[in-house]
Amino acid sequence: MSTTTVDIAKSGDVVVGIDTHKYVHVGAVFDTAAGLLSTISVPADSDGFVQLLSWAESFGHPIAFGIEGTGSYGGALTSFVRRRGYRVIEVARPDRRIRRLIGKSDTIDAQNAAKAVMAGFATAEPKTADGTVEMIRQLKVAHDTAVKARATTMVTLKAMLVHAPEALRSETAGKTQIMLARHCAALIVEYLNSPEDSIRVTLASLARRWLTLDHEAAQLHEHIEGLVKTTAPQLVQSYGIGADTAAEILIVFGDNPERIKSEAALAKLAGISPIPASSGTTTGKYRINHGGHRQLNAAIYRTVIVRMRFREPTKIYVARRTAEGKAKRDIIRCLKRYVIREVYHLVNNPVTSADAI
Known part of the structure; x- marks a missing residue:
């Protein structure tokens, strides 16, 4: 028995896949007809980017670059390839079964x-x-971490206050967080002679830390709010959408909102679209989407809750759907879909966006 080897002619169009890392990027080039042609490893710097692009172009015309980690280690490479006029596609790592x-x-x-x-x-x-959206994202990372650290500091301060002398506990009873922090920050100890002295030093240190973080979070929020109102004023004008929610929405869209092709795509990205769950004779069933961008999902949920409590058209809608036999959680899911549709049009075409429910 004889076998015949058939050489597949190259098409001249190639696709480049790149696995990005902190110091080294690894590439693989495929001809669309002939398959894998070569692989390469280059430094993760400007010289390596030039070497990688020249290497890819030597095999034909690159029609697309599939890059892992476009939002982290592959960010600089993504920008470099885009500036050269090539199409870049974001690639997620393969699932565990394939690996x-x-x-x-x-x-x-x-x-x-x-x-x-x-x-x-x-x-x-x-x-x-x-x-500006990237600016908002960076500021929001700093803001969110400051808020988290501030909350942790207050929890620790209150836990340590339990060990303070009774007189100090009485003085701070019933105070708000800001009043408690200011009171404890003013504590002065000249000498450490007893646990009562050390607890005062501890409380003063935690209180000053909380005040610093509170001031930092307030400043960052002011910067974020200013950028949001400049970038998308129509978002914060919509009922129930504040600066934080608008910032989360803009971060998901990015500086190129046209990359999200439809409101259905945005709903899926936010984890708001239902997932089909039919099998055999069980048809027409759907389940909740537990995936997607959970921060955006939570932001849309907060908007819905505000509208359900205070916006008259939403309250009328809730009453009608309740009379139809819908459960509250199902009504919230419907409203989240309405809000995500409104948000999509506010960002992409604010002039013709539909009225909100």
Whole structure:
């Protein structure tokens, strides 16, 4: 029995997959007809980017670059490739089942990135991260961490206050957080001679830390609010959407909101769209989407709750749906879908956006 080897002619169009890391990027180039052509490893700097692009172009015309980690280690490379006029597609790492079957290495990951692009599994356009929305994202990271640290500090301060002398506990009873922090920050101890002295020093230190974090969070919130009102004033004008919620919405859209093609795509991204759960004779069933961007989902939920309590059209809608037999949680899901539709049009076409429920 004889076998014949058929050489597949190259098409000239190539797809490049790249696995990004802190110091090294690994690439794999595939011809759309002939398959894998070569792999490469380059430094994660400007010289490495030039080397990687020249290497890819030597095999043909790159029609797309599939890059892992476009929002982290691959951010600089993504911007570099985009500035050269090439299409960049964001690639998620393969699921664990595939990794268990074929193994894990940087070269394999780069090949999988290219294959995901060619198979149509990876289609997401990454954020450009070059405008005011990226500024908002960076400030919000600092703000959220400051708020979290502030809350942790207050919990610790109140826990340590239990060990304070009775007189000090009586003085601070019933005070608000800011009043408690100011009172404890003013405590003065000249000498450490007893646990009563050390607890006063501890409380003063925690209180000053809380006041510093509170001031920092307030300043960052002011910066975020200013950028949000400048970038998308129509969002904060919508009922129930404040600066924090608007910031979360803009961060999901990015500086290139056109990358989200439809309101349905945004709903799926936010984890608001239902997931089909039909099998066999059980048809027409759906389950809750527990995926998506959970911070955006929570922001939309807060908007819905505010409208249910204070906005008259929403209250009328809730009353009507309740009379139809809908449960409260189902009504909230419907309202979240309405809000995500409104948000999509407010960001992409604020002039013609529909009235909110």
